Amino acid sequence: MDNRDSVQRRVTINDIAEATGFAASTVSRALSRPGRVNAATRDRIVAVARELSYVPNTHARALTSGRTETVAVLVSDVTNPFYFGLIRGTQHQLKAAGYAHLLIDTENSGELESHVLSKMRQSIDGAILATSRLSRRLLAELATELPLVAVNRMVRGVESVVLDSPSGVAQAAEHLISLGHSEIVYMSGPENSWANEARWRSLIAAGARHGLPVRRLGPFPAGRMSGSAAADALINTRATACIAFNDLLAIGMLTRLRERGLGVPGEISVVGCDDMFGADFCHPTLTTLAAPIEQAGRVAVSMLLARLNDSAPATRQSAVLPTHLIVRESTGPAPR
């Protein structure tokens, strides 16, 4: 009977009020603003609350306070393994802080992204945007309306955590140069990707530093299927080394290169980006830029929560996480 009741009707703050003899407002304060009530009172209320296994109603709270204890994580494609680490990192950190984790797939569409964001504004406290496709202007504008942290996207006025792939690309370029390659080709990813541009610019700089020609092919969609087209394009250039926008593309290329009988790394060296799941067991295993993406997720959440909890509007800043090259089997000396 008792049991059935507790199942049928959730216990509210009023039940606790009734049970303790205090007013509902006091119960509310005891639970959410402990300093505001007498210690003895608070203990009593807390005890009864847990005895009744009280669970505060998120919606009622959200309605008045505006806080929802929910953070949205927007990724452009949930099935891209690159995001696994990010999702894991945000998930972990949000759970630790008692926040709910709303995962949203924006399907590579900036339009969908902004639409979702504006529709969700009332149901989330903040959002983490991974590789946003939004225009700089729109992003900055949204950031004024909603606490936002961008991952792998740097825009003035928006807090962000970025992976220092420029430095990684430089390492990769030097690695290839030291192996005797005389030209490096960049296999470009989606044009609207900030990271893509950053990597390409970094390769240009590295090439300039060493007086080496660089070239860019593409853009290619960031999927494994595009690997074939990318590989064919690369073969056509007769270049011996490339850096691909990401591992997905690189792995796709490996498959196609083998199909076409090109040896990797014997005839062509391939470097990927992200060290995503699979880079260490594909064939040949992939030399790639390892990025601490899980950590990026955690840092992004920390930044967001700091802003949500401190009344201070926070100094807009960005965290830069180091990347480093992991050399595996897909790179080797240039053929002569």
Place this chain on the structure above:
Amino acid sequence: MDNRDSVQRRVTINDIAEATGFAASTVSRALSRPGRVNAATRDRIVAVARELSYVPNTHARALTSGRTETVAVLVSDVTNPFYFGLIRGTQHQLKAAGYAHLLIDTENSGELESHVLSKMRQSIDGAILATSRLSRRLLAELATELPLVAVNRMVRGVESVVLDSPSGVAQAAEHLISLGHSEIVYMSGPENSWANEARWRSLIAAGARHGLPVRRLGPFPAGRMSGSAAADALINTRATACIAFNDLLAIGMLTRLRERGLGVPGEISVVGCDDMFGADFCHPTLTTLAAPIEQAGRVAVSMLLARLNDSAPATRQSAVLPTHLIVRESTGPAPR
């Protein structure tokens, strides 16, 4: 000015009421129960609503109606690529229906699973449980309190969609038998996994049908790292063929087998389960049981939504999705 206002204060049902001259209740009905008001009235209200770019407040709605338009998807480990397809499927289908997608990682813990579920009861309309670690009793009990669909877990009284891996395992066994293998070893996954037991039982049956000995090793945690231990254990048995609980384990084994100098499929044949991301580009590529997991996610959502929207309590049922064997490089004739 106008613009600033609309940013500062969200437009509510009352704003529409004021603008149209109707009562708030009429506006509410026009928007959520179109048949209940005059067509002309409804059109007027809808027009004004979109003009003011009205977005209903989820929380306010949830408070009275109890509906939250949110479905939780619980997976035991977000970073297990097996779930990618599932997440994609649920995400896709939920979005199409206008529901929010709450992703929760239960970290392989049944305890955490039930805790989350009970804490979330008020903020979700239903839940999809992938490979639940909950006891049969607990699961059935929860299902009476909250609309639930289990994926890859069959329990009486709980709607579910399961992958017919038993039939797949039978196919795999026959494949191995036809290649001349005289014993098949099952590399067991976590003991509390329903799918694991189902697969093992199916292998026993297949063995019995063909008068072939089968054996089981493990249990091994369902990760790639466990592959080493699994491979070593397998080598020790001198068996020539195995079916692994999942691809993660199988890929881990491939790596270790190569390290130890065993040829695959020359000396040992390996079959995985799930055809997850990577199974087609690991080395050697993996023969595996392909499961339409993305479809499973979609079906699960459909079943759940059907139950949420139809007043009918729904005939508790379960959908079984076919699996089939994909033969790649990791299986071959038994050595003699």
Place this chain on the structure above:
DNA sequence: TCACGGCAGGCAAACGGTTGCCATCCCTGC
């Protein structure tokens, strides 16, 4: 003794919808 200030608690009004119930109005059939 009195004024003042701080602490603890209560009252009640929100927050933004939903919904049961009631009032009209108009149409229909007898």
Place this chain on the structure above:
DNA sequence: GCAGGGATGGCAACCGTTTGCCTGCCGTGA
């Protein structure tokens, strides 16, 4: 001409919590 009933819209209570404001009380210093 009238009862009955469907269509349409309004009123107001309610969902569970938060929070601004008020009150009573006690302690303290002048």
